[in-house]
Amino acid sequence: MGKPFYNFSKVLFNFCRPIYPIRMLGKKNIIKKGKCIYACNHLASVDIGIYNVHLAGYRRYIGKKEYLDKKFSKFVLSHYGVIFIDRDKPELSTMREIFKVLDDDGQILIYPEGTRNKGDEKKMLELKGGLAIFAAKSGAPVIPVLMHHRPKAFRWNYIFVGEPLDICETKGRIPNAETIAALTARYAYELDRMRVILDDYVDNKRWKKKNRLKDGEKSEALIRWEAEHPVPEGRGVVNPPAAVTPDQADNHD
Secondary structure, three states, rough: OOHHHHHHHHHHHHHHOOOEEEEEEEEOOOOOOOOOOEEEEOOOOOHHHHHHHHHHOOOOOEEEEHHHHHHHHHHHHHHHHHEEEEEOOHHHHHHHHHHHHHOOOEEEEEEOOOOOOOOOOOOOOOOOHHHHHHHHOOOOOEEEEOOOOOOOOOOOEEEEEOOOOEEOOOOOOOOOOOOHHHHHHHHHHHHHHHHHHHHHHHOOOOOOOOOOOOOOOOOOOHHHHHHHOOOOOOOOOOOOOOOOOOOHHHHOO
């Protein structure tokens, strides 16, 4: 029942759009169909509905198995298509289900921090290795997604969809510990870099025509950050061409 309930919930969540207004950056990077992994930060329970509405397409979510302990969350999320995982000792059957979704050209959405961030909303928690494992084994590109701050009713928020990352050198098998660490470090780097771009976008109101950067132009904040934070490298990781800032024409939805 996953997809029908997911689509039905999307209709319901759409009625909440005026309550949680969103401006999108990098909307062109959304992949509606085809194998990929969305890696999102997680600041509140309502994130699920917001991502559902603003990231077009159907995908399975990865959720912690603790949701199964409560009848309501178990019923709703199971019908929603959530794949429940033990964060400490993932069961082989669960891993196979995730890989099957991706092997069948499907999509998953994962919170790579492993849990909701209840602390500083502008700093990601340490990323878990699951994202790297799923990407390397399946060969699926990773689309990093960042929400600016914890959602609040009738307060503007911002979602930045980054360019797909296809950085796994060896695909089709579970990576070793060294490769998992290297890939995870690279994904964390990209999300931190996106935070600099997103903060600049919000602080300087880049959605206004007079404040927009030119295509490919970097803010002073990003230039400084990149100078201080070299791109992490490691065995098993391919470094694609350096990404540029979001296309400004795509930043005023």
